[in-house]
Amino acid sequence: MTIIQFILVGSALFALGIYGVITRRNAVLVLASVELMLAGVNVNLVAFNVYLQDPILSGQIFVLFIIGLAAAEVAIGIAIILMIFRNRQSADVADLNLMKG
C-alpha cells in the first residue's frame, strides 16, 4: 500500500464535500456535505499517522476529537435548521436572504 492512494480518496471526499456545500439548497444536505469533508480529513490524518508510525498516535487521536466535534456540530446544526424552519417554514438556504441589500 502507498500513502498516495489514501490521500487520493481523502481529497476526493473533501472535494466532493465542497461541491455539495456550494451546490446543495437544502440545509440538511449542506450539513451532510460538511460531514463528507470531515470524513476526507479523517482518512488523510489516519493515513499519515500510519505512514509516519507516530509513537504518540496523534493522527488517530485527532480523528477521535474530530468525530466528537462533528457530533456536536451536527446536533447544533440540526437544532438551528429546526429553528429556521419554525420561523420561515423552509429549510432552503436560498430562502435565507434577509441580509441581502
Add this chain to the structure above:
Amino acid sequence: MPALMESVAIADWFREAANWVFLLIALPTVFGAWRTVSSNNIVRAVLYLVVALAGTAAMFLILGAAFIGLTVVLVYIGAVIILFLIGIMITRAPLGVEAKLSHGREARLSAALLSFILFAVIMWAVADAFGMSKIQPFEPTATADIANLLFDRFLIPFEVVSLVLLAALIGGIVLARRDDIGRDEPGGEG
C-alpha cells in the same frame, strides 16, 4: 526516517492483494460520496452518506486503526445519520424526485471547477512530496495505546472536547425547544 521512503512501481502496486481490497473499498466510497452530493432524492442522499462513511471506516480497518473505524461506525453511522434523517423528517423536506435540492447549472459548474482545482492542487502537492512511498504493512494499533495516550498526554483536550459536547447538547435542546411551552403557566419558564 529514510526507511519509510521506499517507493513502489505502478505495476507492482497491482500485484499486491491488499491494494485490490483497497480498490474494492475506495470505489464504493467515492461513488457514495458522489451520490450524496448529486442525488435528487434527499433520503437517498443521506443513505449514500452511510456508504461513504462505511467506506472510510473500512479504510481505517485496513490501515490498522480498528478503534477509529469502529468509532466511526458507532458515532457516524449509528447516531449522526439518525440525526440527519430526523432533521429531514422534522423540516418536512420535499421527498419527491423532482424536488429542487441543488442550485442551478452555472452554480454547479463553477462549484465543480472549484472543487476539481482544489483536488488537483492537493494531489499535485502530495504526489510531489511523497510520490508512491510505501506505507508499512498492516500492523494494528492497540486500543490500549490510544486509551493510555488519551487519558495521559491528551487529557486536557479530551476534557475540553467533552465539555464542548455537553454544551452542544444543552444548546441543541435550548435551540430546538418550543418557546410557547409553559408560557401560560407562571414559573414554567426555564
